[in-house]
Amino acid sequence: MSTTIKTIARTAVSALALCIGFGGVAKAADIVLQWQATALSEAQYEPIWKAAVAAFEAKHPGVKIEPVLVPRKDNWTKFVTSAQAGIAPCLVSVPVPTAAFNGYLMAMDDLWAKEPDSYKAIWSTEALGAGRFEGKLYGMPHYAGIYGEIYNADMVKAAGLDPENPPKTWAEYLDWSKKLNTPEHNALALLAGPTETTTRVLLSWIYSNGGKPFNDDFTESRFSTDPRTVEAIKFYLGLETEHKLTSPGSAALNYAEQTVLFAQGKIASMRNAYWGLAKVLGDNPAMKGKIMVTVPPANSPAAKTVATVTTTSISANCKNPQEAWDFIKFLNEPDYAVQMVSAANWMPLRNDLLNVPEVANDKVVQAFLAMGANAVTIPLPTPAWTQISSKDIVEAVQRILQEPARIDAILADLDKTVTDHLQDK
Amino acid sequence: MTHHPQTRAWRGIGLRRERWHGYYFLGPSIVLILALIAIPLGHAVVTSLYRVRGLRSDFVGLDNYVRLFTRSEFWDSLQVSILFTAVCVFFHMALGLGLALLLNRLAFARTAVRIGFLAPWIVAPSIGALIWVWMLDPQFGVVNHLLVSAGILSEGKAWLADPTLALVSVMVVDIWRGTPFVMLLLLAGLQGIPKDQYEAARMDGATAWQELRYVTLPNLRYLLVVASTLDIIYTIRHFDIIAVMTGGGPTGATEVLPVLIYNTAFSQNAFGRASAVGIMLLGIILIFSMAYLKLTKPGKARED
Numbered sequence: 009m010s011t012t013i014k015t016i017a018r019t020a021v022s023a024l025a026l027c028i029g030f031g032g033v034a035k036a037a038d039i040v041l042q043w044q045a046t047a048l049s050e051a052q053y054e055p056i057w058k059a060a061v062a063a064f065e066a067k068h069p070g071v072k073i074e075p076v077l078v079p080r081k082d083n084w085t086k087f088v089t090s091a092q093a094g095i096a097p098c099l100v101s102v103p104v105p106t107a108a109f110n111g112y113l114m115a116m117d118d119l120w121a122k123e124p125d126s127y128k129a130i131w132s133t134e135a136l137g138a139g140r141f142e143g144k145l146y147g148m149p150h151y152a153g154i155y156g157e158i159y160n161a162d163m164v165k166a167a168g169l170d171p172e173n174p175p176k177t178w179a180e181y182l183d184w185s186k187k188l189n190t191p192e193h194n195a196l197a198l199l200a201g202p203t204e205t206t207t208r209v210l211l212s213w214i215y216s217n218g219g220k221p222f223n224d225d226f227t228e229s230r231f232s233t234d235p236r237t238v239e240a241i242k243f244y245l246g247l248e249t250e251h252k253l254t255s256p257g258s259a260a261l262n263y264a265e266q267t268v269l270f271a272q273g274k275i276a277s278m279r280n281a282y283w284g285l286a287k288v289l290g291d292n293p294a295m296k297g298k299i300m301v302t303v304p305p306a307n308s309p310a311a312k313t314v315a316t317v318t319t320t321s322i323s324a325n326c327k328n329p330q331e332a333w334d335f336i337k338f339l340n341e342p343d344y345a346v347q348m349v350s351a352a353n354w355m356p357l358r359n360d361l362l363n364v365p366e367v368a369n370d371k372v373v374q375a376f377l378a379m380g381a382n383a384v385t386i387p388l389p390t391p392a393w394t395q396i397s398s399k400d401i402v403e404a405v406q407r408i409l410q411e412p413a414r415i416d417a418i419l420a421d422l423d424k425t426v427t428d429h430l431q432d433k
Numbered sequence: 434m435t436h437h438p439q440t441r442a443w444r445g446i447g448l449r450r451e452r453w454h455g456y457y458f459l460g461p462s463i464v465l466i467l468a469l470i471a472i473p474l475g476h477a478v479v480t481s482l483y484r485v486r487g488l489r490s491d492f493v494g495l496d497n498y499v500r501l502f503t504r505s506e507f508w509d510s511l512q513v514s515i516l517f518t519a520v521c522v523f524f525h526m527a528l529g530l531g532l533a534l535l536l537n538r539l540a541f542a543r544t545a546v547r548i549g550f551l552a553p554w555i556v557a558p559s560i561g562a563l564i565w566v567w568m569l570d571p572q573f574g575v576v577n578h579l580l581v582s583a584g585i586l587s588e589g590k591a592w593l594a595d596p597t598l599a600l601v602s603v604m605v606v607d608i609w610r611g612t613p614f615v616m617l618l619l620l621a622g623l624q625g626i627p628k629d630q631y632e633a634a635r636m637d638g639a640t641a642w643q644e645l646r647y648v649t650l651p652n653l654r655y656l657l658v659v660a661s662t663l664d665i666i667y668t669i670r671h672f673d674i675i676a677v678m679t680g681g682g683p684t685g686a687t688e689v690l691p692v693l694i695y696n697t698a699f700s701q702n703a704f705g706r707a708s709a710v711g712i713m714l715l716g717i718i719l720i721f722s723m724a725y726l727k728l729t730k731p732g733k734a735r736e737d
Contacts, residue, residue: 081680085699091488092704110487110702200594202680257571257591259683274572324488399700406683410596429701432486 039328041335042097044076045320046083052286053352056344064338071331073099080264081203084394087112091323098326099335101150101318103204108141109391114322115144119333127337135357138317138385147319148336151345151354153281154380155212155314157181159300163188163276174302178217178243181305185253188276195253196277197269198245200405201262207397208386209279210405211314213244215384218308222430226390229426231404232419236308242415243307245405249412259406271295279304281316282376286353301372303379315383317357349373355380392429400425474715481708490705497709507710509685510693517604517689518669524608525664526657529615534649536616537623547620554613562677565606569593596686599679603687606674611667615660622656623649655728662725666718690714 047053061073076097078086083102090096091112100107107113120128131149139147157174164171167187175181185195199206214221219237221230231237248254255261255275267284269275271291278284282301289296304313320339322332338344340358346366348354355376361367368374387393404422408415481497483490501507532550539546553561568576569592577589592602630648639647650657672691675681681688681696688696690710698707 088487088699088702106702107487111489112487200683202682255572256589257594259594260571260591260679261594269572395701399696403682403684410684 038070038072039331040072040074041099041326041328041332042074042076043099043335044078044083044087044097045099045101045318046078046080047101047318047352048075049077049079050287050352051290053348056347056351057339060339060344064335067338068331068334071328071335073335081262084398091325094325096323096325098323098328098332100321100323101147102321103387103394104139104147104319104321105141105387105389105391106394107321108144108146112324113146114324114326114329115146116148116322116329116333117145119329120145130358130360132357132359134385135317137389138387139319139321141389141391147321148340149357150318150320150336150339151348151352152318152357152380153283153316154355154376154383155208155279155281155304155316156376156379157277157302157304158270158280158284159188159277159302160270160273160275160295161298161300163193163273164300167276171300174300175305176303178305178307182247182251185247185277186251189253193273194255194275196247196255196279197261197266197275198248198254198258198409199261199263199266200258200402200409201260201265202398202402203262204387204394204397205263205266206405207401208314208316210241210244210401211384211386212279212304214240215312215314216240216304216306216308217243218310218312222388222390226388227427227430229396229423229430231401231426232416232423238416238419240307241408241419245408245412245415248409258409267291282353282355282372284353285372286351301375303375311382313379313383314386315355315380316386390430391432392426395429396426400429477708477711480705481712483705485704486702493705497706498713500706501709501713506685506693507713510688510690510710513600513685513687514669514689517600517607517671517687518665520604521607521611521668522661522664524604525611525615525668526661528608528612529660530619530653530657532612532616533619533623534645536620550616551613553610556610558610558673559677561610562606562674565602566593566678569602593679594683596683599683599687603675603678606678607668607671610674611664614667615664618660619653619656622653626652659725659728662721662728666721666725669714669718669721690717 048057057075061075065072076086087096087100087102087107088110091107091110096112100113102112104113108115135149135152136145138149139145159171159174161171164184167184167190169184169187175184189195199209211221214237217236217240219240220234221237222228223230231241248258255269261269263280263284266275266278266280267287268291270278270280270284271288285299285301288299304311320336322329322336326332342358342361342364345356345358345361346364349356349361349370350366355373356362356367362377387397390396400422404418407418411418480490482492482494484493484496536543536547536550556564568574571577571589571591571594574589574592576592577586580586581589590598593599626649630652631644634644634648669689670691671689672695675687675689675692676695679687681692691714694707694710694714697710698704701707
């Protein structure tokens, strides 16, 4: 046997021995649960989750939580890429209908079934509904965001408007917006950037008019055929195309840009969830005490707002589902949930927290919770949600802003596209 | 003749063993090419024959390709790709040649100026694109501030929110980024032109323009063709700058084929369709790659 072949053989045997050795060592190591969520990058949430992780690891020796930080717009891409490779983080926060439909999530019904009735009772059907797909539980509710209308109180007063009497109708809102639009700042930012937030805000306007952009079982899109929906879209987008009340560059504006503009005093108002306030105050602490929160103006007695529920799910490839479930429960414990309300402005979803002093005595939280009692929950229960919310509807909004005269034709095209996607074509 | 009874008859065994040594040296490269190119490519071809929804897939044959050719999405994206590539390559070559001619004439601080011009190429594309996003911000960006202050614009533009301006913006950034590479190539070519040709031209009374036309460009002809072919191959594959700056929007105005692949795969959850677009893009690139290989065949430069 030549020297070369002997050398290769010896190297291969050594490598094999090393692998076996490492494998043995790895088995004795901790269970590591990767946790991916966009919220981990939020400055106001960081101390809370770090404390929760440390406490959980102290209580569960042998289990380590490894956070995976990801920018908001890359969360889905990163998750899908890893899920396709079978190495998705055990714990993820992604839209449940789309992720479950694609087989990326593990059903948690068995884990849920083992819980005592006292634990199950603290979660409302509506809250759990956000984590269900085709009857199975794929995500436990973590927190919610309820969309309200937020104003810069100083700008309201400077415009000669009464902060105690905010707009309740669209006509009043338009009047306020015209007065709040000055050479120094615009009235609002119209979101048309390529993220789901664009769709959330648009839907909040549609629902505030009693619109129904989808049929009941989400197999048909009615953006162009439901009169109330068309009216709402024309009014909302008309704030830019007709009345010129919005900050420039709508097609590039998302949640982050909107909150920055508000924090920097470039816009007088924003349609945002309560968590937007925490970000604004983080960016500009001088705004503390200068922010007004009101119910979004309505144009119909059947008006609703939008509530988005963020869930924490277990990936289909997770090898330690019980430990992952234990961490999900731990994150939702009252201590951390209350801190999330105070520091990160996330709406609590546990029934037993509503009477906790930090929640009960906070007027702003109570105002948002009252709004949330009459809200449509996002994501909508369709597997096509990710696609229609971050691409189809966004593109239609962008096209309408470019060609407002063609709004009816654009909405008709949108219906065709969205209906195909809802029907999985 | 002296007889050496200990010497074995030569059978060419040594040569065959040396040939195997050649394969041993090639081995790692072959493994790398298989692992990084051939296997993923084969997987993409197979995937393009399936309708993939997440972890579920159904064999659909050529349906993905039929859908590709019968919907406007692919053709719109191809149009954007062709326009983007044509404009960017033209300016890469024109500006690259101009800068190379300039640098070739510099008598002082040549190295420092070269490094300065190379800076856009040294910066990671996504980082450079992100910086440009900030600079082009309609409210806070320095570009609007400078243009309005200089009186060129009466008010700031939403560079990345208007379809036409967004396409122009990403082209400008790509030209900014891609020109140094062409400049480097052509500078090397310029420095290889024999100086006596210029001396002879001057003795014949040639002007600077005539020197460029009758001496410089003919000597650079082969390199210009090679550089432009390579540049087309690089530019048509570009993803990072556009993905960071616009994501293909607004309204698909900047959605070149690589961005269409990404959006189809991740926004639409349609990996099969995305793979089909990828295979089509591969076909386009292969055409230019074959042209490049033909141009750079040994002896081709001497023929020209």
